[in-house]
Amino acid sequence: MSTAPILSVRDLGVHYGDRHALHGVSFDVGAGELIAVIGPNGAGKSTMFKAICGLVNHEGVVEVNGVHCHDHADRMDLAYIPQRNDSDLHFPITVGELVLAGRRRFRRWYGRPTAADRAAASDALERVNLAGCEDCALTELSGGQLQRAYVARALAQEASVVLLDEALSGVDQPSTLELLDVFELLAAQGTTLLIATHDLALARRRFTRCLAVNGTLRADGAPTTVLTGDALESTFGSRGHHALAD
């Protein structure tokens, strides 16, 4: 981990009316970290990602590469990949066009993709092992391939930090392992990935750091410390150990 954080979150809080969905979340993230964000359903993992990306109103401070974020223009170094079922897979868009969408931040609203944009999109697809899929429809991809296509879009966006919401849900074991290989490779190349997951065993085996969330940040550290004892119980309640055993 480099000394200067690439993403810094201070006292992040979100409330819907009188209900606090999230409060007092603070952490720093360095370049090339592969982080599992764990917590039960409704714990606020998605809310935290959306707040970091400025998609919901929030309290607290978010800094990306040392820049205090006020609006979306300050957060274009972040890429958020929502849960799979949020997208219309039947939308008439090819994989190549999906990935090219990540290049929008580099041109004006009326601009067309340049040769450099297309080269960046091809390169991104290659990095996630989807070279040659440019003309495929989204419905032609498997769940794991689809997640990799979204990651390729984030790479084309040249995002320093990629936030993936439940990227491993509904994906079979071989595809999960392939996805994790891609994530580890990207982390080694300097991209930071925060991945919300319910698979605690996988979080322990394949991630270098865990953020345990339930209304607030319950624990932050290496999987060996977060996925044990009090931290686990504080996040998941008395059934936390069963969750890990499952």
Place this chain on the structure above:
Amino acid sequence: MHWLTDPFQADFMQRAFIAAIIIGIVAPVVGTWVVLRRMANLGDAMSHGTLAGVGIAYAAGVNVLFGAMGAGLLIAVLLLAFSSNRRLGQETIITVLGTAFFALGVVVISRLDTGVELTHFLFGRVLTVQWGDIWLNLALGGAAVLVVALMFGELRLATFDHVQAEQVGVRVELVQAVLVMLLAVVVVISLRAVGTVMTVTMLVTPAATARLIARDLKRMTLWGVGFGVSEGVVGLMIAYHLSSAPGATIGLVAAAVFAVVFAITLPRRMPHHHRPLD
């Protein structure tokens, strides 16, 4: 051959064909986004609601197209103003606005003492289209197509994934507002030819038919234009020979083409064409 060429002989029919072709191009270009964003009910409300502006303009002796444009813009502004209300869904607000404006139009027109019939506005009178209407439609339609062409990338991003669109700098709410304005333009240029009731048919049906066969957005738009133009021309020819209502005949042709394409493409949408398993 006379069956094919006869309809093109009279001046009023030539103007009608030109009007139908303009609508056949512009309506699917905008309708593509209406279908993809599942906004067909907004198109319906907008086309019906413009009757209020038409009625008031007619009563005031003003060109009804300006009245339709005014009502369309007012509906658009009210929709954008009210859509922030979370207690009521946008669908509900659209329906309330559309029916209210439509009812106002019916009341105003029914009170007119000029011999004008409500059905003229509901189903259009394409055979009465004048060159002035055509020039106005060309200008408005050309502007609408130009706006869609310039904003194609923004529309695609904001429609497919508005969250990511916001992330990379697209002003999603502005795109939505522009689309609502474009809808108003389509309603205005379709008004005299196919009427307020059938406008939504030209807006939605050719684009929906294109959606069944097109793989990407550009092809969907082009197929939609192809369907829109051919359905307009064929519908007018049939109406000429059968002496049927032109707007409604065009609508029926569009529906028939949709049904045929739906049936032909049905095997492609069967479960074995779905996404492969992991």
